[in-house]
Amino acid sequence: MLGAGSRRGLVAALVVAAATACIVAVMLVLPAARTDPYTRQTMDLHGSAENGARLFMINCAGCHGIAAQGLVGPNLHGVSIRKNQRQLIQQVVSGRTPPMPRFQPEPQAMADLLAYLNSLV
Ligand code: HEC
Known part of the structure; x- marks a missing residue:
């Protein structure tokens, strides 16, 4: 015992x-x-801000304005200071903040969008 x-x-x-x-x-x-595989893959890619701007005009400008100056959605200038890369990707792909829809870009397209968002100072 x-x-x-x-x-x-x-x-x-x-x-x-x-x-x-x-x-x-x-x-x-x-x-x-x-850091899910999609986010990791996106962050490993080199994005083109120029392609990102084109994608932005088609998918995002209706709400955020053609110069990302804000309309229905907020002004996105300086957004990469407020949010980190992972949060920016989540903002686009999660659909957690309606009315912003959930987007499902290919990792390269997401990397391009990210490069564009980072260029908005
Ligand atoms: C239907 C309108 C709509 C569309 C289309 C849209 N957004 Fe948004 N977006 C919003 C709204 C509204 C918010 C604010 C959400 C909240 O925080 O409540 C927002 C927030 C954001 C934010 C965060 C801003 C901040 O200050 O934290 C980012 C980044 C963003 N959107 C990027 C994009 C991108 C990139 C696209 C295109 C792929 C896009 N949005 C398409 C409406 C939209």
Whole structure:
């Protein structure tokens, strides 16, 4: 039989082991969840602001204005200072802020749009 003291020691050791396992799981899962493969692929590509501007005219200017000066949607000048690259991609692909729709550009088109947004200082 184990004494009360060593049983408490065993429980403490199990709690520590479970907490450690949780921390390791969170450390492994969180970065992967924050940077999904699409976002990672987009950020690895070199975007063309010129192509991005063309895509913007077709898809975005109706709401954000032809010079991104704001209309139904907000002015986008300086947006890359307010939001990081991952947040900008999420803004375009998530559809989480209606009435802005959810877009599904190919990674290269998204990289081009991102380059355009980054050029709006
Ligand atoms: C139907 C109108 C509409 C269209 C089309 C649209 N947007 Fe938006 N957009 C909005 C609105 C409204 C918001 C503000 C959402 C909020 O934060 O509540 C917004 C917000 C944003 C933001 C964040 C601005 C900030 O200050 O945080 C970015 C970046 C953006 N849009 C980019 C785009 C791009 C790029 C496209 C084209 C691919 C696009 N939008 C198309 C309406 C639109």
